[in-house]
Amino acid sequence: MLEQIKNIKKDFETKLKQVTTLAEVQNLRKEFSGKDAPLTSILKSMRDADEQTKQEVGKQANLVFVEIANKLNALTESLQEQILHEQLKVEKIDVSLPGMNLQFGTKHPLNLVIEEIGQIFSEIGFDLVDGTEIDNDEFNFQKLNLPKDHPARDMQDTFYIEDDHVMRTHCTNMTSRLLTKLAEQKHKDQNLAAISYGNVYRRDDDDATHSHQFMQVDGFAIGKNISFANLKWVLKYMAKRLFDESVNIRLRPSFFPFTEPSIEVDISCFKCAGTGCGLCKFSGWIEILGAGMINQQVMEVNGLDPKKLTGLAFGIGIERIAMLKFGINNIRLFYENNVEFLEQFPFYGK
Ligand SMILES: [Zn+2]
Known part of the structure; x- marks a missing residue:
């Protein structure tokens, strides 16, 4: 064994x-x-x-x-x-290898425009305020000279949350809120210049240039002796800063319930210098915004004295400005989150 x-x-x-x-x-x-x-x-x-x-x-x-x-x-x-x-x-870790290139996000073109407009107006003393996107009928309509059953309400097909609450149809709701606040400060100097910005909503059919949700910047200045000449200066200043120093503006009479007189503002085409091209549809002019002097009715409804105070106001569609500035021809591109589209804007303005 x-x-x-x-x-x-x-x-x-x-x-x-x-x-x-x-x-x-x-x-x-x-x-x-x-x-x-x-x-x-x-x-x-x-x-x-x-x-x-x-x-x-x-x-x-x-x-x-x-x-x-x-x-x-x-x-x-x-x-x-x-x-x-x-x-x-x-x-094995090789510490001498180059690091991984982390990809950074870029700023959305609409944010670029908002930031630029904010900068342009803060330089001349306007406050920049955010605002509420759901508001009541009072601030979105009634305090802007749009009482119930006013025919001009049809200009703004509205999304109603309930009887009294709406998705705001314009950033002007912040104007009435700020004017009301100003009226409460009776003993103080009643002057204020502010712009508000954000999403607004209308029952609109979406196409290449319309969307049921879009962005606005709404601005106003109120105080003693604010005149139409001031409004014209502000609009010209903005057009030159936003587009080109050589740009001129043209004013056409228009109608908005909250301003009187009301105007549509065109800028001379910054691409062809007014000689006519595809961008300005060969007219030499491009429509960019609506403006006017704050309606005396609006002053009164918000508790301010129209005999002592006057004000200017304007509203700008952010998408419209962004489309013009960046040569974009379809509004839907702003909302589709296509990375290839968004990546084109990383260094704009730097
Ligand atoms: Zn042109």
């Missing part, structure tokens, strides 16, 4: 030399130290042997058992180390 044990050991060592993977180590462990291993069989067959044989063979078998286990453990350890080493080689 001792001879048999020697042979088993020899057999194990031959096979051990051929092992290269952890799975093979596992197989070898099963073969030489499991339930059916040859050494186990030898030990089992010694139940009936005499004491001396039991001692001698048992000792020898156990020694080989331990040796086999030790050799398998050592091999496992070295194979694991080898695997780790190879893994580290692959995953």
Whole structure:
């Protein structure tokens, strides 16, 4: 039996030399130290042997058992180390490699225009205010000379949230809110210049130039002795700053319930300098905004004295300005979040 044990050991060592993977180590462990291993069989067959044989063979078998286990453990350890080493080689961090280029978002073209208009007006003393997009009938209509059943309400097809609350149809709702606030400061100087901006909503069919949701900037200045000449100066200043120093403006009579007189403002075409091109539809002029002197009725409804105070007001469609400035011909591009479109505006104005 001792001879048999020697042979088993020899057999194990031959096979051990051929092992290269952890799975093979596992197989070898099963073969030489499991339930059916040859050494186990030898030990089992010694139940009936005499004491001396039991001692001698048992000792020898156990020694080989331990040796086999030790050799398998050592091999496992070295194979694991080898695997780790190879893994580290692959995953090594090379600190000299250039860093990953993180992609930064860009400013939306409408935000660029809002920021620019904000800058232009803050330089001449206008406050920039945000506003509420859901407002009640009072501030969106009644306090802007649009009482209930006024026919001019038809000009602004409205989304009603409930009977008294609407999605604002213009940023002018902030004008009536600010005028009302101003009226409450009776003892103070009642003068204020502010622009508000944001989304407005109308029940409109969407097409290349119309959207049911769009953005406006609405501005006004109120105080003693504010005249039509001031309005004209402000509009000209804005047109030149927003488009080009050479741009001129043209005023046409119009109608808005909250201003009297009301005007439409055209700018001379900044592309063809008024000689006629596709942008200005060969007229030399481009319509950009509506404006006027604040209607005396509006003053009164908001609690201000029209005999003491006058005011100018104007409203600008942000999309319209952005389309003109950037040569965009479809309003829907602003709302489709197409990255290729939006990425074109990263460094504008810098
Ligand atoms: Zn033109």
